[in-house]
Amino acid sequence: xxxxxxxxxxxxxxxxxxxxxxxxxxxxxxxxxxxxxxxxxxxxxxxxxxxxxxxxxxxxxxxxxxxxxxxxxxxxxxxxxxxxxxxxxxxxxxxxxxxxxxxxxxxxxxxxxxxxxxxxxxxxxxxxxxxxxxxxxxxxxxxxxxxxxxxxxxxxxxxxxxxxxxxxxxxxxxxxxxxxxxxxxxxxxxxxxxxxxxxxxxxxxxxxxxxxxxxxxxxxxxxxxxxxxxxxxxxxxxxxxxxxxxxxxxxxxxxxxxxxxxxxxxxxxxxxxxxxxxxxxxxxxxxxxxxxxxxxxxxxxxxxxxxxxxxxxxxxxxxxxxxxxxxxxxxxxxxxxxxxxxxxxxxxxxxxxxxxxxxxxxxxxxxxxxxxxxxxxxxxxxxxxxxxxxxxxxxxxxxxxxxxxxxxxxxxxxxxxxxxxxxxxxxxxxxxxxxxxxxxxxxxxxxxxxxxxxxxxxxxxx
Amino acid sequence: xxxxxxxxxxxxxxxxxxxxxxxxxxxxxxxxxxxxxxxxxxxxxxxxxxxxxxxxxxxxxxxxxxxxxxxxxxxxxxxxxxxxxxxxxxxxxxxxxxxxxxxxxxxxxxxxxxxxxxxxxxxxxxxxxxxxxxxxxxxxxxxxxxxxxxxxxxxxxxxxxxxxxxxxxxxxxxxxxxxxxxxxxxxxxxxxxxxxxxxxxxxxxxxxxxxxxxxxxxxxxxxxxxxxxxxxxxxxxxxxxxxxxxxxxxxxxxxxxxxxxxxxxxxxxxxxxxxxxxxxxxxxxxxxxxxxxxxxxxxxxxxxxxxxxxxxxxxxxxxxxxxxxxxxxxxxxxxxxxxxxxxxxxxxxxxxxxxxxxxxxxxxxxxxxxxxxxxxxxxxxxxxxxxxxxxxxxxxxxxxxxxxxxxxxxxx
Numbered sequence: 053x054x055x056x057x058x059x060x061x062x063x064x065x066x067x068x069x070x071x072x073x074x075x076x077x078x079x080x081x082x083x084x085x086x087x088x089x090x091x092x093x094x095x096x097x098x099x100x101x102x103x104x105x106x107x108x109x110x111x112x113x114x115x116x117x118x119x120x121x122x123x124x125x126x127x128x129x130x131x132x133x134x135x136x137x138x139x140x141x142x143x144x145x146x147x148x149x150x151x152x153x154x155x156x157x158x159x160x161x162x163x164x165x166x167x168x169x170x171x172x173x174x175x176x177x178x179x180x181x182x183x184x185x186x187x188x189x190x191x192x193x194x195x196x197x198x199x200x201x202x203x204x205x206x207x208x209x210x211x212x213x214x215x216x217x218x219x220x221x222x223x224x225x226x227x228x229x230x231x232x233x234x235x236x237x238x239x240x241x242x243x244x245x246x247x248x249x250x251x252x253x254x255x256x257x258x259x260x261x262x263x264x265x266x267x268x269x270x271x272x273x274x275x276x277x278x279x280x281x282x283x284x285x286x287x288x289x290x291x292x293x294x295x296x297x298x299x300x301x302x303x304x305x306x307x308x309x310x311x312x313x314x315x316x317x318x319x320x321x322x323x324x325x326x327x328x329x330x331x332x333x334x335x336x337x338x339x340x341x342x343x344x345x346x347x348x349x350x351x352x353x354x355x356x357x358x359x360x361x362x363x364x365x366x367x368x369x370x371x372x373x374x375x376x377x378x379x380x381x382x383x384x385x386x387x388x389x390x391x392x393x394x395x396x397x398x399x400x401x402x403x404x405x406x407x408x409x410x411x412x413x414x415x416x417x418x419x420x421x422x423x424x425x426x427x428x429x430x431x432x433x434x435x436x437x438x439x440x441x442x443x444x445x446x447x448x449x450x451x452x453x454x455x456x457x458x459x460x461x462x463x464x465x466x467x468x469x470x471x472x473x474x475x476x477x478x479x480x481x482x483x484x485x486x487x488x489x490x491x492x493x494x495x496x497x498x499x500x501x502x503x504x505x506x507x508x509x510x511x512x513x514x
Numbered sequence: 515x516x517x518x519x520x521x522x523x524x525x526x527x528x529x530x531x532x533x534x535x536x537x538x539x540x541x542x543x544x545x546x547x548x549x550x551x552x553x554x555x556x557x558x559x560x561x562x563x564x565x566x567x568x569x570x571x572x573x574x575x576x577x578x579x580x581x582x583x584x585x586x587x588x589x590x591x592x593x594x595x596x597x598x599x600x601x602x603x604x605x606x607x608x609x610x611x612x613x614x615x616x617x618x619x620x621x622x623x624x625x626x627x628x629x630x631x632x633x634x635x636x637x638x639x640x641x642x643x644x645x646x647x648x649x650x651x652x653x654x655x656x657x658x659x660x661x662x663x664x665x666x667x668x669x670x671x672x673x674x675x676x677x678x679x680x681x682x683x684x685x686x687x688x689x690x691x692x693x694x695x696x697x698x699x700x701x702x703x704x705x706x707x708x709x710x711x712x713x714x715x716x717x718x719x720x721x722x723x724x725x726x727x728x729x730x731x732x733x734x735x736x737x738x739x740x741x742x743x744x745x746x747x748x749x750x751x752x753x754x755x756x757x758x759x760x761x762x763x764x765x766x767x768x769x770x771x772x773x774x775x776x777x778x779x780x781x782x783x784x785x786x787x788x789x790x791x792x793x794x795x796x797x798x799x800x801x802x803x804x805x806x807x808x809x810x811x812x813x814x815x816x817x818x819x820x821x822x823x824x825x826x827x828x829x830x831x832x833x834x835x836x837x838x839x840x841x842x843x844x845x846x847x848x849x850x851x852x853x854x855x856x857x858x859x860x861x862x863x864x865x866x867x868x869x870x871x872x873x874x875x876x877x878x879x880x881x882x883x884x885x886x887x888x889x890x891x892x893x894x895x896x897x898x899x900x901x902x903x904x905x906x907x908x909x910x911x912x913x914x915x916x917x918x919x920x921x922x923x924x925x926x
Contacts, residue, residue, distance in 0.1 A: 492566050496573075
């Protein structure tokens with residue numbers, strides 16, 4: 053089920069909302085959120101709810117184990133067993149075919165002709181996200197950063213919380229624990245206007261901006277080899293903003309939905325295209341992922357505590373794994389390596405960069421990010437190389453469809469992403485003017501939803 | 515300061531004349547002036563916001579239609595049916611009309627503008643029939659008429675017409691949804707003749723012969739009443755249509771199935787027992803056969819070469835959703851059971867082949883080509899996907915080239 057669908061807006065959300073506030077106790081609300089989370093997830097494929105339930109049960113019992121045992125051996129078992137289980141599931145569903153294909157290619161490289169099977173595996177939507185939720189819960193429990201919950205339904209509600217279940221933000225238990233525990237006493241109206249406002253702003257980002265950009269980006273990149281240099285730049289700039297508004301829109305809607313249910317979900321985007329350097333970019337882009345990678349990977353690897361070389365190595369490793377987390381393809385690994393290299397280079401040669409003017413740094417960083425998105429969007433390295441060649445070596449060919457409209461959309465998207473306010477900079481009190489704007493925006497979004505072809509969120513695939 | 519109180523809907527004098535219970539009810543409806551003003555202001559605001567929502571919803575839908583299809587923001591065309599007009603020439607496509615992706619030219623044909631006079635060196639092919647030919651579910655430019663033109667011209671380039679090579683094939687689409695076979699023949703005689711086609715292809719819809727009444731030619735209308743669509747149509751809410759379609763698509767399968775069955779039962783209840791066909795109705799089949807031959811005669815009368823095509827359905831290959839599809843087809847042809855509809859279509863295929871053989875007309879067995887082609891060729895029981903339309907075009911192309919050869923337009 054998508055947030056930008058009629059079934060969600062007019063059936064699932066009202067029922068879930070009324071049911072939730074019709075219940076009084078914390079426990080009842082936990083149960084309700086867990087049930088609705090499974091309905092939300094099962095609407096796509098009911099069988100995969102069993103996978104999520106299994107992952108939830110394993111992590112929940114591990115949490116109980118941490119409460120029961122204090123000795124290192126048992127605690128280590130409670131860490132290793134569920135984390136291994138979660139990673140095995142993720143590895144099988146997401147990376148099995150990638151591994152087989154890579155192994156096959158490697159054998160071919162050495163002249164071995166062996167036919168390996170291609171497994172018919174359907175990737176469960178959001179598995180990367182809820183696996184992150186359960187693993188962060190286990191690791192934080194092991195480290196003593198959180199006290200595991202005894203309530204199964206509280207934990208189930210946390211893992212299956214529909215607002216952030218399939219595409220984040222990655223919400224760590226410690227950030228939402230207090231809200232979950234106070235769910236029975238929370239006020240319905242306290243965050244209501246903020247929740248509605250966030251949700252509608254997110255809807256505009258996704259439906260009005262991202263999907264409109266997709267209308268010229270997708271056909272252009274489907275025939276990338278026919279594009280001229282101008283066409284390639286327009287398509288890639290379009291994709292750069294499409295990806296941002298799509299994912300940021302989803303996150304903003306998720307945060308808004310959280311508010312509607314008395315849950316404060318953390319900020320996931322902070323105008324990343326306003327960044328002046330690679331380090332700042334990763335503090336503004338997909339914040340929940342980058343903080344998780346920092347806390348669970350970069351710092352345990354040693355962070356920047358063991359000299360320059362170790363720091364560069366840790367940055368590269370973290371970003372490589374971050375790239376692989378996004379998708380089972382070498383282009384994602386390449387994208388991770390590219391950003392790892394940018395971070396390392398900035399760490400080493402940051403001073404001259406910082407000496408440039410603010411405008412030059414913002415534009416420069418933006419172009420570097422666009423180049424990275426070429427790798428991210430491409431289905432193969434040859435596509436990426438071809439696109440980069442077209443972008444940087446003057447080439448004749450086609451422009452995008454409806455170029456005037458595309459330019460208009462790009463201008464709006466550029467202003468909003470690089471100069472304008474993000475949702476956290478906006479006022480969320482319901483003044484008359486704001487009510488009028490939000491009502492009109494909701495009307496426009498709804499018209500686009502019912503009149504457009506199916507449009508899933510880009511980050512659902514990760 | 516104490517606010518003056520006013521009665522919402524009755525004066526104090528009137529209230530005193532009422533029984534005690536009713537007076538009590540009235541008392542509860544007594545408002546303070548400030549409260550009343552506040553309620554009125556809130557109500558006005560809700561109404562205003564709803565109006566803003568509605569206007570925004572509607573205008574966005576219209577702008578989206580313009581961006582996606584270049585459909586005028588204010589158009590009198592509100593549905594596919596408006597793309598058809600009935601005038602002195604009979605029923606045919608409405609000239610210069612557009613509804614979303616469906617664009618009619620100034621001659622009332624689906625597609626880009628073509629001159630009335632045939633360009634020299636080209637073979638003019640007209641395809642005609644009902645919604646299958648008009649194209650419903652295909653992407654723009656992917657209906658079989660367009661794909662046929664591309665296929666024919668590609669074959670032309672690869673030497674299919676060696677000898678007397680025409681410059682190009684030109685395929686015109688004269689079909690519209692629900693066009694009956696007698697109306698097709700009427701259209702060929704009254705309207706298409708002036709386009710001087712070389713070849714006219716008919717892709718018939720046999721299930722029309724299972725309608726409550728056998729299909730007739732549309733009665734020409736010289737009154738001019740239906741020629742222009744009402745200007746008030748410009749205010750027709752397009753967004754609501756889209757919302758209704760969206761809600762329909764979300765309806766659970768069992769509910770949809772129940773509604774279809776109920777619709778058929780409601781139709782059956784209006785007729786005596788035995789009204790429904792439980793076997794292929796021979797009289798209707800004979801009528802189909804007669805109308806096919808009439809089409810052949812009409813086409814020859816205008817000096818064009820007729821080509822017949824057999825009709826394919828989604829049921830020639832096993833599908834998981836066959837039961838639901840047949841149920842939805844029954845809703846459109848309630849006079850026959852699902853099995854009879856399919857059997858009638860099969861029999862109509864044989865009748866088409868026989869009529870072609872008797873009249874020495876070329877026939878393309880599109881039904882068999884579709885049955886042999888794996889994949890999703892149908893978007894519903896009879897209408898094509900892009901892929902299905904491609905198969906139809908591929909199946910028709912050799913027959914068209916052969917027909918062009920008969921007219922010495924092609925070398926072989």
